Amino acid sequence: MSAAPRQESDRHDAKGPLTALFSRPEIGPIGVMLLLFGMLGYFSIPAGEFSLNPFAGEGFNALGIRNNLRVISQLGIIALGAGLLIIAGEFDLSIGSMVGFAGACMAMILRWGFSVVIPYLSFEGGVHIEFFTLIHLSDVSPLGAIAITMCFTLFFGWLQGYIVVRSGLPSFIVTLGGLFFLRGLTEVSLRSFNHRPDQVKGATTVTEIPDIKNIIHLPGHGEIEREAAKALPEADLIAIVNALPADNVASITDRLQYTYQRIADAKTDIMAAKGVKPLERALENAINSGNEVMVATIQDKIATFKVTPVVPKTVTDIDVARAYIDSVVTARPVANFFGGDILEPIFSWLYYPIDWNTNNFGNQFAPGLYSCVMIWVILSLLCYIMLSRTQAGNWIYSTGGNLNAAKANGVPTNKVKVSLFMFSAFCATIFATCQVFEVNTADAAKGNLKELEAIAAAVIGGIVMTGGFGTVLGIIIGAFIFGIAKEAFFYIPGIDGSFYRVFLGLVIIASALLNENIRKRIMGAV
Numbered sequence: 001m002s003a004a005p006r007q008e009s010d011r012h013d014a015k016g017p018l019t020a021l022f023s024r025p026e027i028g029p030i031g032v033m034l035l036l037f038g039m040l041g042y043f044s045i046p047a048g049e050f051s052l053n054p055f056a057g058e059g060f061n062a063l064g065i066r067n068n069l070r071v072i073s074q075l076g077i078i079a080l081g082a083g084l085l086i087i088a089g090e091f092d093l094s095i096g097s098m099v100g101f102a103g104a105c106m107a108m109i110l111r112w113g114f115s116v117v118i119p120y121l122s123f124e125g126g127v128h129i130e131f132f133t134l135i136h137l138s139d140v141s142p143l144g145a146i147a148i149t150m151c152f153t154l155f156f157g158w159l160q161g162y163i164v165v166r167s168g169l170p171s172f173i174v175t176l177g178g179l180f181f182l183r184g185l186t187e188v189s190l191r192s193f194n195h196r197p198d199q200v201k202g203a204t205t206v207t208e209i210p211d212i213k214n215i216i217h218l219p220g221h222g223e224i225e226r227e228a229a230k231a232l233p234e235a236d237l238i239a240i241v242n243a244l245p246a247d248n249v250a251s252i253t254d255r256l257q258y259t260y261q262r263i264a265d266a267k268t269d270i271m272a273a274k275g276v277k278p279l280e281r282a283l284e285n286a287i288n289s290g291n292e293v294m295v296a297t298i299q300d301k302i303a304t305f306k307v308t309p310v311v312p313k314t315v316t317d318i319d320v321a322r323a324y325i326d327s328v329v330t331a332r333p334v335a336n337f338f339g340g341d342i343l344e345p346i347f348s349w350l351y352y353p354i355d356w357n358t359n360n361f362g363n364q365f366a367p368g369l370y371s372c373v374m375i376w377v378i379l380s381l382l383c384y385i386m387l388s389r390t391q392a393g394n395w396i397y398s399t400g401g402n403l404n405a406a407k408a409n410g411v412p413t414n415k416v417k418v419s420l421f422m423f424s425a426f427c428a429t430i431f432a433t434c435q436v437f438e439v440n441t442a443d444a445a446k447g448n449l450k451e452l453e454a455i456a457a458a459v460i461g462g463i464v465m466t467g468g469f470g471t472v473l474g475i476i477i478g479a480f481i482f483g484i485a486k487e488a489f490f491y492i493p494g495i496d497g498s499f500y501r502v503f504l505g506l507v508i509i510a511s512a513l514l515n516e517n518i519r520k521r522i523m524g525a526v
Contacts (some may be wrong), residue, residue: 004028014230017445021109023453027459028065029460029462029477029478029481029511030441030477031472031508032460032481032512033480033484036037036480036481036485036488036494037483037484039069039214039383039489039491039492040057040060040375040484040487040488040491041057041059042057043059043488043491043492043493044057044058044059044060044064044488044491045057045058045488046280049068049094050062051304057300057491058491059225059487059488060492061365062347062350062356062357062365062366063359063365063366065366065369066366066369068366068371068483068487069369069370069373070126070369070370070372070384070485071368071483071486071487072372072461072479072480072483072484073372073373073377073459073479074372074376074434074435075377075428075450075453075454075479075482075483076376076380076457076475076476076479076480076483077375077376077379077430077431077432077434078095078099078101078424078427078428078450078453078454079370079453079454079457079458079461079475079478079479080379080380080383080427080453080454080472080475081095081420081423081424081425081426081427081428082095082424082454082458083144083335083454083457083461083463083470083472083474083475084387084396084420084423084424084455085171085399085417085420085421085423085424085460086385086400086455086458086459086463086464086465086467087387087396087399087400087402087467087468087469088396088416088417088420088467089399089403089417089418089466089467089468089471090164090400090417090421090467091171091172091175091455092160092171092175092177092421092424092451093172093175093176093178093179093449093451094160094179094181094182094427095178095424095427095446095447095450095454096174096179096428096447096448096449096450096451097178097179097181097182097183097451098153098156098157098178098182098424098425098428098429098432098447099428099432099435099446099447100151100183100186100432100443100445100448101153101183101185101429101432101433102152102153102181102428102429102431102432102433102444103432103433103442103443103446103447104155104186104189104190104206104442104443104444104446105148105152105189106107106145106146106149106150106204106432106436107188107209107441108190108193108194108273108442109140109145109148109149110140110142110145110209110210110212110436111206111208111209112138112193113136113137113138113139113140114137114145114148115133115134115135115136115137115412116133116135116136116146117131117132117133117134118131118132118133118134119132120123120132121209138475141334142212142332142335142338142437143333146334146338146429146433149429150281150429150433152160152312152424153187153297153424153425153426153428154422154425154429154430156178156182156425157421157424157425157426158176158448160174160175160421161417161418161419161420161421161422163416163483165413165417165418165423167508168362170420175215175225179451180192183444187204187444188206190203190204190206190444191203191220193482194206196439200443204443204445205442205443205444206441206442207439207440207441207477209436209441209442210225210440211225211226211227211440212332212335212339212437212440213330213335213336213339213340213437214226214227214230214330215281215330215331215332216328216329216331217331218240218328218329219243220236220239220240221236221341223276223331226325226326226328229325229328230321230325230326231321233263234318237317237318237321237322237505238317238318238321238338240321240324240325240450241317241320241321241324244320244324249320252320252321252323252324252327252362253315253348255302255323255352255435256315256319256320256323257312257315258352258353259356259362259364260312260313260314260315261312262358262362262363263312263360263363264309264311264312264362264363264379265309265310266360267310267361267362268307268309268310271307271311272305272306272309275305275307275496276302276305279298279301279302279305282298283295283298283299283408286298293313294329298422299472324521333490335437337370337371337375337436338371338372338430338433338434338436338437338438339433339434339436339437339438340371340437340465341367341368341370341371342368342369342370342371342373342374344367344368345368346368347352347364347366347367347368347369348364348367350363351365356441361487364461367486370434370438371434372431372434372438372521375430375434379427379430380472380475380476381523383472384473385469386473387472388471392416395411395413395416396413396416396420397468397469398411398468399411399413399416399467399468400466400467400468400469401416401467401468401469402468408457412486426478428447431447431450432446432447438520452516453482456478456504456508457475457478457479457481457482458470458474458475458478458514459508460474460477460481460504460507460511461473461474461476461477461479461481461483461511461512462478462511463475463476463478464476464512465512470505474507481504481507482504483505485500485503485507486500488500
């Protein structure tokens with residue numbers, strides 16, 4: 001007896017807990033994500049070692065967690081902008097170029113200032129164009145540089161959205177034009193401003209930007225970069241220590257003694273390993289030759305082999321002063337918010353006294369997580385609340401689900417689309433801001449192909465390309481899958497690391513098919 005065909009009304013029937021769970025678009029990506037976590041945890045364990053602890057490998061040690069979350073969060077930021085726009089039925093292929101443009105714009109403002117100029121024709125010495133400087137700001141703060149850059153990027157996002165809704169052209173074509181326009185504008189601008197007077201064309205990379213996030217206020221020295229403060233004359237450093245409370249000095253001294261002891265122990269272990277290796281090779285040769293006397297002799301030597309322990313370095317006032325300078329709060333909180341670290345006390349505690357956040361040389365492995373992780377979490381929470389708890393979220397879903405029906409019901413679909421194009425530009429600018437303040441450089445090539453990665457992360461996370469379907473949670477999971485896949489495949493022995501692209505290609509196709517099937521079932525079309 002054949003089963004009755006599904007009816008449109010069947011989607012309103014009560015569903016069991018398992019049926020409801022497996023109807024969620026995120027359930028497939030969650031399985032893939034857990035698989036990749038397991039792969040990274042297992043294959044990143046050093047060869048020849050066995051451990052059931054996933055944190056024993058390089059993928060999930062303190063530095064691995066720090067670096068992996070940086071890649072995931074930066075991709076996640078732009079995936080939010082791309083994902084919400086896809087839910088509304090549009091695409092933005094200019095995201096990557098917007099990242100490069102925003103980073104270059106911000107870096108040039110921070111290094112050379114900002115000017116508003118008016119071009120005019122001059123007839124002195126022949127007809128040519130000259131410029132009249134209306135406003136010039138020679139020293140722009142990080143907040144000012146971000147605000148000026150935002151004005152440019154948000155305007156361009158608005159312009160793209162306006163062209164799409166007014167002309168009726170596909171957003172694919174409009175933003176493809178924006179991709180080439182922004183990338184070319186970035187390279188032209190950098191070559192025009194970033195060169196010496198004796199050069200015709202400059203470089204497309206901006207360097208020598210001050211490490212703004214590490215500018216501190218040091219009593220007696222004013223505002224100074226952290227590294228410059230640690231390079232002060234010894235007399236100045238000793239004076240800093242003498243001005244500190246005794247409790248602070250004692251706390252810093254205890255931590256430095258622990259660090260120096262760990263470094264000495266690590267050096268001792270390295271010396272012991274180097275001394276034993278020749279004996280182990282000799283033992284292997286003796287075993288292969290069948291010389292039992294020699295085998296026993298070498299085994300005795302290995303068992304009794306010892307090295308003189310390395311004596312830990314003595315903590316000096318200079319060491320205490322430099323450690324204190326490292327702990328001074330930044331005088332540029334805006335730059336630190338985007339390019340600094342978070343959870344530093346926790347990572348410090350994991351090093352001392354927990355003894356986990358430690359590298360092979362006894363030093364602290366990771367200072368904390370990159371600030372972009374915190375920014376990604378904040379943006380994700382705001383997007384989740386907006387999409388699932390506000391009228392604006394209903395407007396986005398209805399705009400992407402059925403444009404004509406949304407218009408007939410009074411939804412401001414044009415405003416929704418233009419706003420989301422601007423939000424996509426905003427996310428790209430935040431991405432660029434984090435990069436500029438983290439590494440203090442900018443490059444026209446930054447953001448290359450990021451638009452495709454952002455769209456791929458959204459699709460992997462359950463977003464349907466036709467619009468009207470998807471969740472913020474799915475976008476987050478998609479970013480995790482993309483970021484972890486990049487790392488996991490590089491640890492698998494015998495497989496080229498670039499194989500992760502093959503894997504992601506298959507996952508994208510499978511996800512698109514699965515997402516469409518789930519959408520049809522929810523909508524009653526299957």
